[in-house]
Amino acid sequence: MTVHYVNRPDENFAPLPRPTEPAHVIRSDAEAIAIAESLAAAIRDGASRRDRERILPVEQLDALSQSGLFAINVPKAFGGAGVSYVTLARVIEILAAADPSLAQIPQNHLAIVEHIAADGTDDQKRDLFGAVLRGLRFGNAFSELHSKTVAAFETKLRFEGDEAIVNGRKFYSTGALLAHIVPIVAVDDDGQIFLAFADRAAPGLQIINDWSGFGQRTTASGSVVIENVRVPKARVVPVHAFVNPTPAGAISQIIQSAIDAGIARGAIDETIDFVRTKSRPWIDSGKDTAAEDPFTIAAIGDLKIRLHAAEALLERAGRAIDVALADPTEETVASATVATAESKVLTTEIAILAANKLFELAGTRSILEGLNLDRHWRNARAHTLHDPVRWKYFHLGNFYLNGQNPPRHPWN
Structure with missing residues (x-):
């Protein structure tokens, strides 16, 4: 059962x-x-x-x-x-x-x-x-809902003997509810950032199933309450990845970009299937099937081109990250960050475009609630909000025009 x-x-x-x-x-x-x-x-x-x-x-x-x-x-x-x-x-x-x-x-x-x-x-x-x-899964107790910025961590950590004691509250905690170990991002009094790997069943660790987003509905990205959670010191890792030149930010971003590419591919596949099997041809087309409509054919071609372009930049970003991991320097890390940002721009655009075009090309019957095709748009709109693409354009332009390397953080 x-x-x-x-x-x-x-x-x-x-x-x-x-x-x-x-x-x-x-x-x-x-x-x-x-x-x-x-x-x-x-x-x-x-x-x-x-x-x-x-x-x-x-x-x-x-x-x-x-x-x-x-x-x-x-x-x-x-x-x-x-x-x-x-x-x-x-x-x-x-x-x-x-x-x-x-x-x-x-x-x-x-x-x-x-x-x-x-x-x-x-x-x-x-x-x-x-x-x-x-087979153990890590969750995520990273972001906070009410801090001044996404990188201003208010969750605190202090050491006591062989343990760290952590207090705070998190949100957007994707995977924590269903995890076996929950890495908590916390800072000490000196501002040093740590990852404290708490057991999911640790006393004082409460995962609240309160994610209510209209998209990405089943990611369990709700709240984590941390009250005097004790973590063995051996499972507390200081985070230096954004101080030293590492592609940590690009790695986080390429996974986000890949999700958006997948959303786009899923929406396009759904569109093609619907047009082939359920849509009616428009009366002015003179065609027997919707799949013969010349404007629909051209629109599908455009979507596929944009998807393939986004996927090509996604692959290019992966290669740049591999280079930066093998030889982490300011130059290789900046190249990986830039390549991944370019990928993120295109995967964001095609995810939203493909989810919109699904309804335009499939026709009125595609909006029927029982089909739940709006999940593609809801997922695209929700997930692409992870970090603002408008800032990608700025950092890319500043890199190419002024030689300024992008900042290093998990959203870049």
């Missing part, structure tokens, strides 16, 4: 059980893509219902983490596949085309894996990467 976890306010949402069997360990880029394609075929079925009824994708998420895809960027030296970021972005796009809410849940997990690689000690890497390889 399948248990449905509905996304509604619940201050007593119990932690999910940890996996009883170790996850599969992926060994190559090709295997990662093949597994993603296989899973996408399975998660596509039911994605619309999950969105409509706000059913959390617990069963699908378990399959995703047990498949080994949550561990694909664990370095080879620690037992992972260490896939290229071209491959990682492709994996996320494949999943997002099937269910973008589900594809968003690993976003912070994968970015945090790279933070561990950049700033963790060897002991911390063995411990935390080992947990990921066994």
Whole structure:
């Protein structure tokens, strides 16, 4: 019997059980893509219902983490596949085309894996990467709802003996509700930023299922309340990735960009299928089917060109990140940041355009509530708000015109 976890306010949402069997360990880029394609075929079925009824994708998420895809960027030296970021972005796009809410849940997990690689000690890497390889999922207790800016952290951490004690409140906490370990971003009195890896069931850690966004409905991106949560000092990692030249920001961004590309691809696929099977030809076209309408044909061609352009920049960004990881300098990191920003601009544009064009090309019957096709637009509009693309244009122009490297942070 399948248990449905509905996304509604619940201050007593119990932690999910940890996996009883170790996850599969992926060994190559090709295997990662093949597994993603296989899973996408399975998660596509039911994605619309999950969105409509706000059913959390617990069963699908378990399959995703047990498949080994949550561990694909664990370095080879620690037992992972260490896939290229071209491959990682492709994996996320494949999943997002099937269910973008589900594809968003690993976003912070994968970015945090790279933070561990950049700033963790060897002991911390063995411990935390080992947990990921066994199938444990990291959540996200990063952003705060009422701080002055998205980077002004009010969650505090202090050390007491062999433990850190953390207090604060978070929101937009994608994946935390369904995680096994919740990395909490907190600052000490000196302003040093830390990632404190708390057990999901730690006393004082409360995950509230109160995400009410009209799009990306089943990401469980609600609240985290942190009251005197104790975390072993061995599981507290200082964050230096944005002080030193690392592509941490670009890595976070390329995953966001891949989600948007997937949303676009899913909307375009839905449009093509609807036009072929359900739409009527317009009376002035003189055609027997909607798929023969010359204006519709041209519009589909335009959408595909824009999607392929966005995907080409997504792949280019992945290559630039791989270069920066192999040789992290101011120049390589700036190049990765710029390439990823260019990708983010185009994936944002095509996601929103494709979701809008779906209704224009499919026709009036496509707005019927039972079809739930508006989920494509809602997901595109919601997810592309993650960081303002208008600032991407500025940083790109400043780089090319004035030689100014973009700032380093998770939104750039």
